[in-house]
Amino acid sequence: MYADIIVDISQEQLDKTFQYRIPPELENEVQIGVMVQIPFGRGNRLLTGYVIGIGSTPKIPAEKIKDIDSVSQSGIQAVGRMIQLAAWLKKQYGSTMNQALKTVLPVKEKVRQKEKKTVRLAVSKEKAAEYLALYEKKNAVARVRLLKALCKTDENGLDTAVLKEQYQITTQTIQALEKQNVITVETQELYRNPVRETAPGQERLILNEAQQKAVTQFCTQFDAGERKPWLLYGVTGSGKTLCYIEMIQHVTAQGKQAIVLIPEIALTFQTVQRFYRRFGSQVSVLHSRMSKGERYDQFLRAMRGEISIMIGPRSALFTPFTNLGLIIMDEEHEGAYKSEQAPRYHARETAVHIAKMCGAGVVFGSATPSVEAFYRAKKNEYTLLELPRRASGTLPAVYTVDLREELKCGNRSVFSRRLQELIQRRLAAKEQIILFLNKRGYAGFVSCRMCGHVLKCPHCDISLTEHKNGKMVCHYCGYEQPRVTRCPVCGSKYISGFRAGTQQIEEAVKKMYPQARVLRMDMDTTAGKEGHEKILAAFSAQEADILVGTQMIVKGHDFPNVTLVGVLAADMSLYAGDYRAAERTFELLTQAAGRAGRGRQAGEVVIQTYTPQHYSIAAAAAQNYEQFYEEEIAFRSIMDYPPVCNMLMVTLSSKNEEQLLAACTFLKEVIPEWKKEQVRITGPVAAGVYKRNDYYNQVVYLKATAYEKLTACKDRLETLCRENTLFRSIGLQFDFN
DNA sequence: AGCACGCCGACT
DNA sequence: GTCGGCGTGCTC
Numbered sequence: 006m007y008a009d010i011i012v013d014i015s016q017e018q019l020d021k022t023f024q025y026r027i028p029p030e031l032e033n034e035v036q037i038g039v040m041v042q043i044p045f046g047r048g049n050r051l052l053t054g055y056v057i058g059i060g061s062t063p064k065i066p067a068e069k070i071k072d073i074d075s076v077s078q079s080g081i082q083a084v085g086r087m088i089q090l091a092a093w094l095k096k097q098y099g100s101t102m103n104q105a106l107k108t109v110l111p112v113k114e115k116v117r118q119k120e121k122k123t124v125r126l127a128v129s130k131e132k133a134a135e136y137l138a139l140y141e142k143k144n145a146v147a148r149v150r151l152l153k154a155l156c157k158t159d160e161n162g163l164d165t166a167v168l169k170e171q172y173q174i175t176t177q178t179i180q181a182l183e184k185q186n187v188i189t190v191e192t193q194e195l196y197r198n199p200v201r202e203t204a205p206g207q208e209r210l211i212l213n214e215a216q217q218k219a220v221t222q223f224c225t226q227f228d229a230g231e232r233k234p235w236l237l238y239g240v241t242g243s244g245k246t247l248c249y250i251e252m253i254q255h256v257t258a259q260g261k262q263a264i265v266l267i268p269e270i271a272l273t274f275q276t277v278q279r280f281y282r283r284f285g286s287q288v289s290v291l292h293s294r295m296s297k298g299e300r301y302d303q304f305l306r307a308m309r310g311e312i313s314i315m316i317g318p319r320s321a322l323f324t325p326f327t328n329l330g331l332i333i334m335d336e337e338h339e340g341a342y343k344s345e346q347a348p349r350y351h352a353r354e355t356a357v358h359i360a361k362m363c364g365a366g367v368v369f370g371s372a373t374p375s376v377e378a379f380y381r382a383k384k385n386e387y388t389l390l391e392l393p394r395r396a397s398g399t400l401p402a403v404y405t406v407d408l409r410e411e412l413k414c415g416n417r418s419v420f421s422r423r424l425q426e427l428i429q430r431r432l433a434a435k436e437q438i439i440l441f442l443n444k445r446g447y448a449g450f451v452s453c454r455m456c457g458h459v460l461k462c463p464h465c466d467i468s469l470t471e472h473k474n475g476k477m478v479c480h481y482c483g484y485e486q487p488r489v490t491r492c493p494v495c496g497s498k499y500i501s502g503f504r505a506g507t508q509q510i511e512e513a514v515k516k517m518y519p520q521a522r523v524l525r526m527d528m529d530t531t532a533g534k535e536g537h538e539k540i541l542a543a544f545s546a547q548e549a550d551i552l553v554g555t556q557m558i559v560k561g562h563d564f565p566n567v568t569l570v571g572v573l574a575a576d577m578s579l580y581a582g583d584y585r586a587a588e589r590t591f592e593l594l595t596q597a598a599g600r601a602g603r604g605r606q607a608g609e610v611v612i613q614t615y616t617p618q619h620y621s622i623a624a625a626a627a628q629n630y631e632q633f634y635e636e637e638i639a640f641r642s643i644m645d646y647p648p649v650c651n652m653l654m655v656t657l658s659s660k661n662e663e664q665l666l667a668a669c670t671f672l673k674e675v676i677p678e679w680k681k682e683q684v685r686i687t688g689p690v691a692a693g694v695y696k697r698n699d700y701y702n703q704v705v706y707l708k709a710t711a712y713e714k715l716t717a718c719k720d721r722l723e724t725l726c727r728e729n730t731l732f733r734s735i736g737l738q739f740d741f742n
Numbered sequence: 743a744g745c746a747c748g749c750c751g752a753c754t
Numbered sequence: 755g756t757c758g759g760c761g762t763g764c765t766c
Contacts, residue, residue: 012765022766046746065766144750147759177761178760181759745763749761751757751758753758
């Protein structure tokens with residue numbers, strides 16, 4: 006048997022696997038994730054490596070393969086565990102081992118950032134000049150370059166990175182001169198602490214009855230060794246964060262560490278601040294804007310036990326704590342918890358798996374739990390903890406407005422009469438308003454009003470979007486072309502963008518309420534580094550009366566002075582063409598409604614819609630999650646969608662359309678025999694976006710009750726792709742559920 | 743990263 | 755000829 010071993014993940018040139026023979030006496034001990042000592046290089050110096058795969062076929066001539074020296078039992082277990090986790094990700098979600106390793110260990114790259122090596126002269130300038138003359142005479146050009154560079158700079162010396170890049174100095178030269186005591190090399194480890202210093206322990210902590218009950222139940226069960234995940238279902242504004250804080254307090258007091266997952270850090274900085282205030286420097290944050298080096302620093306700090314709480318997006322799951330006790334996943338229903346790249350893992354399942362590996366607990370929290378999570382809670386796979394009431398104040402009153410009726414009555418504006426009236430009243434009362442457009446910013450296709458021709462991207466087969474700079478852009482591949490003034494098909498002048506973005510709403514508001522101060526939040530206005538925070542802070546400081554925005558304004562913010570939320574077109578997300586559209590609509594409406602009336606004054610919500618009878622809108626208006634859930638789970642059962650079953654979408658892509666179609670025809674013949682194994686198969690069919698980035702795409706959908714059936718199918722497809730020449734040019738992508 | 747190999751100018 | 759130094763490529 007042979008083992009694939011990764012030698013040193015910190016070195017880019019060694020970022021590949023090496024195959025070693027497993028001696029018979031070690032066969033039981035060598036497993037994926039285990040740390041081993043291996044002879045490496047000509048000198049056979051013993052290095053530490055990690056086993057990332059085991060197989061029986063040598064990939065290079067067998068005589069070149071050396072034996073594994075020994076298995077190290079000790080060492081940093083956390084890293085081994087991460088590698089085991091990578092193997093699990095690969096198996097569960099489909100990817101290469103390399104991709105899986107890269108998601109789990111954002112380590113490599115820029116290790117030199119962690120160690121700064123500074124080179125200084127160890128002798129006087131005069132002496133240095135002597136050496137310089139000597140080396141010049143000896144034609145030791147590299148040493149001359151190095152000395153000249155050092156003489157030019159002051160006693161602060163030069164960084165090795167600078168020397169290597171600007172002066173083409175190699176490590177050997179530096180080492181040689183160091184040996185001769187001409188220069189000194191000083192290494193210092195540096196890492197930045199992203200935590201802004203805030204005084205800990207100031208927050209007043211009074212749990213209300215429901216919160217106390219939930220926290221106590223968690224603590225009792227946790228201490229009793231119960232490790233079934235908990236689902237904290239609490240309506241908007243019920244104080245889930247406070248519960249998390251207490252739970253973490255309980256677990257960290259036992260010397261364990263905690264990971265707090267949040268969907269997107271920029272959108273939840275208020276939450277993060279609360280953790281700082283409570284736990285101070287024990288907390289670290291993983292920022293999406295952080296460089297790889299900075300992230301690596303945070304992982305190091307976690308591994309060394311310098312911090313005990315890590316807050317961050319889904320990648321924070323892979324923090325190598327040595328004694329992990331608790332994983333908290335806030336806003337569990339968020340789409341951001343699913344990775345967009347292979348391995349396309351979902352943080353929910355991965356968190357459960359990690360917790361199992363470490364003996365830790367998992368707490369999911371949401372005001373609108375995903376159908377999956379609630380389904381599991383119903384099946385008693387999760388323990389349900391409830392916070393049925395707001396911590397302060399009551400839930401807002403919700404009105405649904407039928408836009409068809411408005412139109413019949415001659416109201417053509419984007420605001421219904423109800424909404425207009427309420428806005429007027431809030432402005433007078435100096436209270437704040439949020440207007441939510443259920444759609445991303447300026448986007449809109451460009452069509453000819455005469456012939457109906459729609460402009461499309463030549464590479465991607467999807468409609469182009471008009472941008473404010475006058476260009477037309479493809480969102481998938483970035484293709485750009487100038488705006489057209491005449492229809493390329495019929496020559497008509499009546500061609501223009503279909504505009505219904507936040508910018509239009511903002512203009513309409515300004516026209517109708519000239520006295521109001523308006524802020525807009527969408528992709529355009531948040532482009533800057535801290536765009537989100539700036540706008541949110543300004544609105545929070547009541548520098549504006551009305552905030553207009555898309556999805557991003559409704560997520561988890563706390564503005565006590567907002568008493569009116571207007572949802573301008575609730576149906577916009579209803580026909581997105583995937584089985585989660587209704588769920589997403591309900592979620593957005595509920596979350597949006599949850600922004601109103603969080604302070605002393607009661608709040609009101611207006612939902613404008615063309616389909617008030619749709620169950621997701623009706624349930625959101627009634628603010629009744631269970632009502633929605635019952636309807637939705639019935640729909641999923643009838644249609645056979647997750648969570649009732651498991652689903653796998655396989656995308657086959659190729660630049661060569663013929664080969665792609667040939668492979669699909671082959672699949673159509675082969676696949677039916679898989680159906681014996683209780684796997685339901687549709688396709689292959691052309692993907693929604695058939696051509697993207699010059700790649701043609703076909704998709705196959707597989708459904709099965711047991712998840713393992715699908716992973717088995719995934720493996721079969723992978724082998725097929727590797728071994729069958731028909732699949733030479735074809736790439737596979739897997740997407741579960 | 744560390745190590746060896748091959749190349750090149752300088753020195754005895 | 756030989757020696758010291760440099761750059762490159764490989765490591766299962």
